Amino acid sequence: MAKTMNDDIKTVLVSEEELKEKVKELGQQISADFAGKEVFFLGVLKGCFIFMADLLRNVDLCCDMDFMAVSSYGNGTTTTGAVKISLDLNKDIEGKHLIIVEDILDSGVTLSYLKKYLSNRNPASISIVTLLDKPERRKADIKADYFGFTIPDAFVVGYGLDYAEKYRNLPYIGVLKPEVYEN
Ligand code: IMP
Numbered sequence: 001m002a003k004t005m006n007d008d009i010k011t012v013l014v015s016e017e018e019l020k021e022k023v024k025e026l027g028q029q030i031s032a033d034f035a036g037k038e039v040f041f042l043g044v045l046k047g048c049f050i051f052m053a054d055l056l057r058n059v060d061l062c063c064d065m066d067f068m069a070v071s072s073y074g075n076g077t078t079t080t081g082a083v084k085i086s087l088d089l090n091k092d093i094e095g096k097h098l099i100i101v102e103d104i105l106d107s108g109v110t111l112s113y114l115k116k117y118l119s120n121r122n123p124a125s126i127s128i129v130t131l132l133d134k135p136e137r138r139k140a141d142i143k144a145d146y147f148g149f150t151i152p153d154a155f156v157v158g159y160g161l162d163y164a165e166k167y168r169n170l171p172y173i174g175v176l177k178p179e180v181y182e183n
């Protein structure tokens, strides 16, 4: 039989059911915390695309949203340290409560750069919501205001997260088999 995407996964770290429940909780918490405020959700592409879609359907706020595309990685599994903006935000965020939506907070290099970059546009506040947090690998001094799951130092894929642009469409968070990297 032909090999499927699921055959490349060693372990499931966060199941579909766990993701669904946690994303709902995060949406409800953000809705409560920002009730009555002018909120702007900014998704960091491409990793955020599934999380953001699910999160915003659990947010009961009359809010604005847009995306930026940023990369700090090559095709490997460790950061290069350099952040490149390939799609900038063209909307006015002055006076708005900005909520940055990320897939994972790893070294923190990307988010600390983005936070500084966006604070120059004078939003009322900047918060970070990340689905996953890998605190062991942190290099920059940055914390998420909201996070879904703390995970160990392993390279994960699925639910938006990729390895060399693949596996984003897995409906859960998983760890790849080591032989996948070796090929
Ligand atoms: P940071 O700048 O090191 O925090 O890296 C953040 C970005 O690296 C995330 O937005 C992801 O795109 C990517 N990244 C970090 N860890 C992983 C992982 O385990 N799997 C997939 N992508 C990752």
Ligand code: MG
Binding pocket: 046, 047, 073, 162
């Ligand atoms: Mg990425």
